[in-house]
Amino acid sequence: MSSSRTVYVNGDFVAEADAKISIFDRAFLFADSVYEVTAVLDGKLVDFDNHMSRLARSLGEMEIAAPLEPGDLRAMHEALVERNGLREGLIYMQVSRGSADRDFAYPDGIQPTLIAFTQEKTLTNSPFAEMGVKVVTLPDIRWKRRDIKSTALLAQAMGKEAAKRQGAFEAWMVEDGFVTEGTSSTSFIVLADGTLVTRQLSSAILAGVTRRAIIKLAEQTGIRVDERPFSVDEALGASEAFLTSASTVVLSIIEIDGVKIGNGEPGPVARQFREHYLSEARKG
Numbered sequence: 001m002s003s004s005r006t007v008y009v010n011g012d013f014v015a016e017a018d019a020k021i022s023i024f025d026r027a028f029l030f031a032d033s034v035y036e037v038t039a040v041l042d043g044k045l046v047d048f049d050n051h052m053s054r055l056a057r058s059l060g061e062m063e064i065a066a067p068l069e070p071g072d073l074r075a076m077h078e079a080l081v082e083r084n085g086l087r088e089g090l091i092y093m094q095v096s097r098g099s100a101d102r103d104f105a106y107p108d109g110i111q112p113t114l115i116a117f118t119q120e121k122t123l124t125n126s127p128f129a130e131m132g133v134k135v136v137t138l139p140d141i142r143w144k145r146r147d148i149k150s151t152a153l154l155a156q157a158m159g160k161e162a163a164k165r166q167g168a169f170e171a172w173m174v175e176d177g178f179v180t181e182g183t184s185s186t187s188f189i190v191l192a193d194g195t196l197v198t199r200q201l202s203s204a205i206l207a208g209v210t211r212r213a214i215i216k217l218a219e220q221t222g223i224r225v226d227e228r229p230f231s232v233d234e235a236l237g238a239s240e241a242f243l244t245s246a247s248t249v250v251l252s253i254i255e256i257d258g259v260k261i262g263n264g265e266p267g268p269v270a271r272q273f274r275e276h277y278l279s280e281a282r283k284g
């Protein structure tokens, strides 16, 4: 971990060691907060407006006051990139309802807390992109408003840890026999006839910003897209499977629960989406 970052806390850019948040912050006590993770490529924000639209929606659903206007949020993100000399990686930002004496209900007029920080990460030359990744499946034990990008991520953290212990990169969560999504990524499969399948948007999943871009690329290149639930069995029989997120872009899945997908190598469709998405992102 870099120890000399400049981070953002409620209007100020400070050294990370000096960043302070109240222990009464409701993010800390209740996970009463929402977040966004935006990729940075060649020092530029990727798909920023769509991340901010989703943030606005999450804030609206939670009735958390918006801490800054969209233009100011962009300026804050750009300042973080600049001050930290970030070329490639991520910006994490979080808005919590604010701090107040511990009570499940909150006072009127509570002021939101806004924090953000950079994290260096190799997005383009990831070895996982070359090798593909393994996935395991787990029951989806999350709450029922997964469309809100809330920091209540305990089920996802437990799922990711379970995947790691089984030598996998990600866990796909399953509910009523169908895959919802990965713990921190959207799930896709490619059928033998070339159709791209990903679950339709609802409160069962997060509306992935990368998902949206991939669907658009598919439509532009004449790939049929079927937005519907799919089962683990259907995924096991697919010709390709892959996952998408701001922090991983597109990663081929070569194995689910120990069963090889396709020929067990990263497939051409996922590879093309990855390259296409990265080249579009670079154009800005």
Ligand code: PDD
Pocket (backbone or CB within 6 Å): 037, 181, 182, 183, 184, 185, 186, 206, 207, 208, 209, 210, 211, 244, 245, 246, 247
């Ligand atoms: N996670 N589904 C879930 C549950 C997620 O947490 C994420 C992203 C996605 C993909 O969304 P997007 O394409 O907008 O990144 C889907 C982020 C990266 C995280 O928590 O770090």
